[in-house]
Structure formats: C-alpha cells, structure tokens
Amino acid sequence: MSATSGSRSASPLTRGFSSGSLRAVTAPILLGVVVLLLWQVAVVLLDIKPFVLPSPVNIGTQFASSFDSVWAGTVVTGTNAFVGLLLGAVTGILAAIAAALVRVFDELSVPIVTAAAVIPIVALAPVLYTMFGANVETARQLVAALAVFIPVYLNTLKGLRQVRPVHRDLMRAYAASPWQATRTVTLPGAMPFLFTGLRIASSLAVISALIAEYFGGPVGGLGKSITSAAASSNYPLAYAYVLGSILLGLVFYAVTLAFEKLASRHSSSTP
Amino acid sequence: MNAVEVTGVSKVFRVAKGAEVVALDSVSLSVVPGEFVSLIGPSGCGKSTLLRLIADLDQPTAGEVLVFGKSARQARIDQDYGIAFQQAGLLPWRTVTGNIELPLELHGVGKAARRARAQDLLALVGLSDFADRYPDQLSGGMQQRVAIARSLAESPELLLMDEPFGALDEMTRERMQTELVRICAETGAAVVFVTHSIPEAVYLSSRVVVMSPRPGRIQEVVTVGLGSAGTRDDALREDAAFFASVKAVREALHGDAVHEKAPHSVRGVETR
Ligand SMILES: Nc1ncnc2c1ncn2[C@@H]1O[C@H](COP(=O)(O)OP(=O)(O)O)[C@@H](O)[C@H]1O
Ligand SMILES: [Mg+2]
Numbered sequence: 207m208s209a210t211s212g213s214r215s216a217s218p219l220t221r222g223f224s225s226g227s228l229r230a231v232t233a234p235i236l237l238g239v240v241v242l243l244l245w246q247v248a249v250v251l252l253d254i255k256p257f258v259l260p261s262p263v264n265i266g267t268q269f270a271s272s273f274d275s276v277w278a279g280t281v282v283t284g285t286n287a288f289v290g291l292l293l294g295a296v297t298g299i300l301a302a303i304a305a306a307l308v309r310v311f312d313e314l315s316v317p318i319v320t321a322a323a324v325i326p327i328v329a330l331a332p333v334l335y336t337m338f339g340a341n342v343e344t345a346r347q348l349v350a351a352l353a354v355f356i357p358v359y360l361n362t363l364k365g366l367r368q369v370r371p372v373h374r375d376l377m378r379a380y381a382a383s384p385w386q387a388t389r390t391v392t393l394p395g396a397m398p399f400l401f402t403g404l405r406i407a408s409s410l411a412v413i414s415a416l417i418a419e420y421f422g423g424p425v426g427g428l429g430k431s432i433t434s435a436a437a438s439s440n441y442p443l444a445y446a447y448v449l450g451s452i453l454l455g456l457v458f459y460a461v462t463l464a465f466e467k468l469a470s471r472h473s474s475s476t477p
Numbered sequence: 478m479n480a481v482e483v484t485g486v487s488k489v490f491r492v493a494k495g496a497e498v499v500a501l502d503s504v505s506l507s508v509v510p511g512e513f514v515s516l517i518g519p520s521g522c523g524k525s526t527l528l529r530l531i532a533d534l535d536q537p538t539a540g541e542v543l544v545f546g547k548s549a550r551q552a553r554i555d556q557d558y559g560i561a562f563q564q565a566g567l568l569p570w571r572t573v574t575g576n577i578e579l580p581l582e583l584h585g586v587g588k589a590a591r592r593a594r595a596q597d598l599l600a601l602v603g604l605s606d607f608a609d610r611y612p613d614q615l616s617g618g619m620q621q622r623v624a625i626a627r628s629l630a631e632s633p634e635l636l637l638m639d640e641p642f643g644a645l646d647e648m649t650r651e652r653m654q655t656e657l658v659r660i661c662a663e664t665g666a667a668v669v670f671v672t673h674s675i676p677e678a679v680y681l682s683s684r685v686v687v688m689s690p691r692p693g694r695i696q697e698v699v700t701v702g703l704g705s706a707g708t709r710d711d712a713l714r715e716d717a718a719f720f721a722s723v724k725a726v727r728e729a730l731h732g733d734a735v736h737e738k739a740p741h742s743v744r745g746v747e748t749r
Binding site: 370372373375376378379380381382386390391394395397472473 | 562
C-alpha cells in the first residue's frame with residue numbers, strides 16, 4: 207500500500223525533474239559539440255602544431271589507443287581523491303557537530319578554520335611527502351582530505367544552525383531530550399547543507415589529489431602521467447590524460463550532485 | 478481542578494539597551510476542563526505570550542501558571558497539552574504520517590500503535606489519502622490540518638492553538654472551524670485558542686477573552702451562549718444570537734466610547 211502511494215506521489219516530481227534536466231543536458235552538449243567542431247576546423251585550417259594544441263580527433267584517437275594507461279592513472283588518482291573525500295567529510299561533519307553542540311569548540315575552531323580556508327592546501331604536499339614518505343599515496347590523500355574538510359565543515363555547521371524557531375518550540379513542547387531534538391530536527395535539517403558542502407568538496411578532492419602529484423610521490427596517477435607525457439613531448443597523450451582527469455572530476459561532481467538533489471528533495475520550506 | 482489557572486501573571490521582555498516591553502500585566506484567567514476559550518485582541522497585546530507561558534515555552538516575570546493543578550513546567554514534561562502554531566511547523570523530510578507520529582515516537586509509543594493512531598487522526602482531519610505525501614506536496618490548509626492532527630496525537634486534555642487558521646483563506650478557514658468544533662466535541666478537550674477574527678472567536682468559543690495592548694491586559698470576558706460544541710453547525714453563522722455575540726465582542730474590543738461606526742479603530746482585528 208505504501209509502495210503504490212509512494213510511486214503516485216513521486217511521479218509529478220520525476221516528471222518535473224526529467225523535463226528540466228533534459229534541457230539542462232542538451233544545451234551544454236550542443237555547445238560542446240560546436241566548440242569541438244570549431245577547434246578541429248581551426249587546428250586543421252590554421253595548421254596548428256600538436257605541441258601547441260592537438261586537434262580533438264588527435265586527442266580522441268590517443269585516448270582510445272592508450273585507454274588502459276589512462277584508466278590505470280584514473281584509478282590511482284580517483285582512489286586518492288575518494289579516500290580524501292571520505293576522510294575529510296567524516297572529520298568535517300564530526301567537527302561541525304562538535305562545534306554546534308559545544309560553544310567553546312566553535313570559538314576555538316574559528317581561527318584554525320579561517321587559516322585553513324586561506325592556505326592553498328596543495329602547498330602542504332611537499333612537507334607531507336617528507337612526513338609520510340614519498341613512496342606512498344598518504345600525502346596526496348591527506349591533501350585531498352584537508353581541502354574537503356573546509357567546505358564540508360562550514361556548510362554542515364551552517365545547516366546545523368538553521369533550526370527554525372517553530373521547530374525548536376515544538377521540541378520543547380514535546381519535552382524532547384537534547385539528543386532527541388538533535389536527531390529528529392537538527393541533523394535532518396542540516397542534511398541538504400551537508401551535501402552541498404560535499405558537492406563543492408568533490409571537485410576540490412580531485413583537483414587537490416591531482417595537483418599534489420606534481421610535487422612528488424609515486425608515479426602512476428593522472429597528474430604524474432600528464433607531466434611525464436609532456437616532458438617526453440607526447441602532447442596528444444598528455445591531453446588524453448587531461449581528458450581522463452576531466453571525466454574523473456565530472457563523475458565525482460555528478461555523483462555528489464545527485465546525492466545533494468536527493469537530500470534536498472523535501473527540504474523546501476513549509477509554512 | 479481547572480485545566481488552566483493563570484493568576485496575576487506579568488511578562489516583561491527586556492529588549493536592547495535596558496528598554497522593556499510589558500507584554501502582559503497582571504493577567505488572571507481560568508479555563509475549566511472541556512471549555513473552549515478564545516483570546517482576541519489587536520496585534521501585540523500579548524496573546525501569543527500568554528499562550529507560550531501556559532505551554533511553558535517562556536516563563537512569567539511575575540505570577541503563577543497552573544495547568545491541571547501542576548506547574549506549567551511539570552505539565553509540559555507530563556505532556557498534558559497539545560499545541561499548534563500559526564505556522565504548521567511540519568518537518569519537511571517526514572511524510573504526513575511521520576509528522577503525526579512524531580510526538581508518539583519521541584515518547585516511546587510502539588510502531589504499530591503509532592501507525593494506528595496516525596491513521597485514526599488522518600481520518601479525523603480528512604487526509605487519509607495523503608498519508609505518504611510530504612509536506613511540500615500539500616496546500617497550506619492541508620499542512621495546517623496535519624499540524625492539528627499532530628497536536629491531537631496524544632489525546633491531550635488541553636489544546637493550545639495560536640492562530641492556527643491565520644494563513645488560510647476564508648472558505649478553508651470556515652471549514653476548519655467546523656471541523657475543530659466537531660473534533661473538540663468528540664475529544665472533550667479544553668482549548669485556549671488565539672485568533673484575530675471576531676466571528677471565528679464567537680463561532681468556536683464558550684468564552685471570548687478580549688485583550689488590550691500596552692500593557693497587555695484582559696479588557697473583558699464575553700460569554701457566548703450558543704450551546705455546546707456538539708450542537709454547533711454552519712447554520713449558527715447566520716443565527717441572531719451569533720450576531721449578538723459578535724457585536725458584544727466588537728464593542729468590548731473598541732471600548733465603551735466607540736460603537737459600530739468605527740470598526741477600523743482597532744488595528745489588526747478583523748470585524749468581518
Ligand atoms: N521574545 C520577545 N522579545 C521581546 N519582545 C517580545 C518577545 N515576544 C513578544 N514580545 C513583545 O511582547 C508584546 C506582545 O507580543 P505577542 O504576545 O506576540 O502579541 P500578540 O500575539 O497578541 O500579537 C509585543 O509588543 C511584542 O513585541
Ligand atoms: Mg501572536
């Protein structure tokens with residue numbers, strides 16, 4: 207019975223979502239195709255050399271023929287970004303809960319978080335390589351985790367502070383314990399904010415894990431592969447790795463965006 | 478024992494820079510079990526404040542509030558009242574059923590019993606077909622009905638309602654009033670009901686408490702002799718006794734010097 211009513215209530219939502227997202231998807235795809243065409247035509251007509259800018263067809267061919275090594279690099283960098291995302295998200299969420307519950311913790315964390323928010327985190331990579339050794343991925347994962355921590359912490363904390371007065375009154379009227387109020391009102395209300403933080407953090411995780419590779423550590427990831435392909439003048443291959451990085455970033459973004467949409471599905475304010 | 482016993486209650490809010498707002502000034506009021514009492518008066522006369530003191534959402538600066546002979550705090554902890562606000566205040570991430578079950582869940586009622594109670598209440602407010610919807614899929618009036626069902630979940634002997642129909646259009650509002658009268662007749666709960674609307678107060682209540690602002694005081698208590706809740710229906714709205722009570726409340730609101738020719742002299746009160 208609940209299944210039927212569920213699907214009944216879901217159908218208008220799904221319809222609205224798909225018709226909106228159809229336009230949202232086709233427009234950028236069209237634009238992308240046009241840009242690629244212009245790029246191809248420009249490279250051919252103006253006779254641009256591959257080391258300046260390879261043509262899309264050239265990159266695509268290279269991407270297909272070296273797919274295995276691009277995939278291997280994507281797995282390495284993707285794993286680092288994912289571990290960093292998890293680690294940074296969990297610590298960010300826990301820290302935000304602590305800051306929301308304990309005022310002192312909040313006040314103590316302000317200068318640290320402000321400092322962390324303005325430091326380019328990847329600048330820490332060389333130091334971390336010395337700390338954890340240059341032959342493990344730990345330093346890269348930590349760089350990603352640090353980059354993720356900030357937006358997750360700030361957004362979650364903001365969400366935890368969004369409790370509406372009417373809900374606070376309601377919890378008091380029900381004589382709910384602080385933990386009951388946190389569990390039934392504060393945490394669920396913070397979820398959309400948390401997932402917005404996670405969506406912002408997902409791109410940072412990929413970027414940080416990739417850039418961290420430029421500062422040292424083991425080979426095999428996308429960042430190292432881009433630099434070594436460029437160093438050996440294999441520009442189409444370098445671009446094939448760049449393409450792999452773009453796709454990796456897109457996957458992280460799309461997945462976290464889907465979670466965000468799911469989490470904020472029913473969070474539109476109710477009078 | 479009275480459902481509500483407010484004795485010499487004052488409430489002073491300290492606002493910025495030592496300035497004070499006297500929201501209530503030595504207010505006394507008794508509500509007997511099963512009685513429907515409305516609080517009416519212009520904006521800022523302390524209606525919400527009085528209701529919040531009874532609900533122990535705020536504490537009085539002076540005086541005493543007893544609910545069923547206990548302190549307001551104890552009554553809140555014992556869950557002796559149900560409450561509905563001007564905003565429905567539903568949790569948007571819970572279904573209609575989940576929202577109605579909320580107080581039961583917080584107070585440790587088992588899953589099956591919760592489900593059964595929610596179904597009964599949904600039938601009572603006419604929303605059985607919407608059990609699995611989310612609040613954002615309901616109209617404002619429907620949300621308010623869910624909030625009323627939620628306030629009834631634990632069969633309270635006392636209902637506190639702060640302008641629960643304030644945001645509704647006139648037609649929905651009259652239908653909700655009729656439903657509320659029926660629900661009260663069925664449950665026998667005492668009600669303290671805050672409203673802006675004179676006809677609403679008269680239609681629902683056995684007594685209408687007319688308040689005046691700055692400082693918030695009880696100006697007059699008008700007894701409405703329209704029969705018990707069980708005998709009230711829509712026809713009553715055209716009854717001569719109904720109009721007589723509306724007139725009495727209006728005159729109390731406007732003070733003795735002013736008569737019907739100046740219905741606009743009191744801000745924020747609907748005289749329609
Ligand atoms: N939390 C508060 N802090 C300061 N002043 C308040 C607060 N709550 C109410 N007041 C003041 O108390 C007076 C009565 O308010 P209220 O009880 O909300 O009036 P009503 O519900 O009758 O419109 C108003 O002047 C209002 O500004
Ligand atoms: Mg009010």
